[in-house]
Amino acid sequence: MTERTSLAHRVGEPYFLFLMFVGVGLGTVLVDQNVRLTLLWVVLVLLCILFRSFHQVEFTFSSSSLLRGALLGLVMSVPVLAFLSDQLRSFTERLYATEDVVMLFYQVCFVSAPAEEYFFRGIVQSRKGAWVSSGLYAVAALLYFLPRAPLLALGVAVVMGVLGVVYAFVCENHGLVASVACHLVVGFTLQVVPSIIATVRTMLA
Numbered sequence: 001m002t003e004r005t006s007l008a009h010r011v012g013e014p015y016f017l018f019l020m021f022v023g024v025g026l027g028t029v030l031v032d033q034n035v036r037l038t039l040l041w042v043v044l045v046l047l048c049i050l051f052r053s054f055h056q057v058e059f060t061f062s063s064s065s066l067l068r069g070a071l072l073g074l075v076m077s078v079p080v081l082a083f084l085s086d087q088l089r090s091f092t093e094r095l096y097a098t099e100d101v102v103m104l105f106y107q108v109c110f111v112s113a114p115a116e117e118y119f120f121r122g123i124v125q126s127r128k129g130a131w132v133s134s135g136l137y138a139v140a141a142l143l144y145f146l147p148r149a150p151l152l153a154l155g156v157a158v159v160m161g162v163l164g165v166v167y168a169f170v171c172e173n174h175g176l177v178a179s180v181a182c183h184l185v186v187g188f189t190l191q192v193v194p195s196i197i198a199t200v201r202t203m204l205a
Contacts, residue, residue: 014124017047018136025143033097033148037107040144044115048123057122059176069170069178073185076166081189089194091152095145101195108191113184116140120164121171121179130172134164 024043028036051057081088093099096107116137125133138161145153163186171179 014127014132014136017051017119017123021047021140022143029147034103036147037096037144038111041107041111041115044119048115048118051123057118057126057176059118059122061177062175065175065178066181068174069181070185072166072170072178073182074189076182077186077189081193085194085197088190089198091156092191092194094149095152095156096191097148099195101192101199104195105188105192108187109184113187114180117167117171117176117180117183121167122176125168125171130165130168134161134168137161137164137167 021040021043025040028039031039048057092104096104098104120133120137120140124136138157141157141160142153145156163183167179167183170182
């Protein structure tokens with residue numbers, strides 16, 4: 001077995017990649033939360049690029065898949081937003097350690113949604129199945145938020161595990177683009193919109 005073949009084999013193993021992600025997470029527990037989250041998502045992106053340099057990931061764009069994923073995300077998240085807007089804002093600002101709406105929008109929509117879906121659905125799910133991808137996604141929640149808010153992080157891990165099952169179902173039936181769209185809409189609706197609403201209320205008060 002050549003050195004390149006051995007490296008390709010390791011890079012193709014999702015557990016190996018996830019352990020690298022965990023290692024960075026554990027090694028940065030004392031870092032400022034905003035910096036730490038950004039670093040973890042950058043690591044996910046780099047792991048995705050590393051994987052893609054040796055292996056294929058099925059990623060075909062279609063407007064119909066994008067629309068299906070976005071509509072599913074709306075159906076899931078709007079009812080929750082209608083009843084828990086203030087609580088969602090409080091949870092999100094505490095977990096992400098910021099009240100900056102622009103920062104939340106950037107982190108949730110442009111970084112976490114595509115990076116996490118590509119890694120957990122495009123790589124892990126395609127190699128190990130939906131249940132493993134959902135389980136590791138829940139563990140990622142603990143890695144993200146346990147140092148910041150231990151009790152709240154446990155609840156978030158359960159929620160992310162459930163969402164992971166949903167995203168896995170969407171990916172399985174409609175493709176990776178649909179799961180990215182679903183994740184993005186859910187994140188925007190439940191994590192960004194509550195802060196936008198609070199900001200508008202403050203401006204109008």
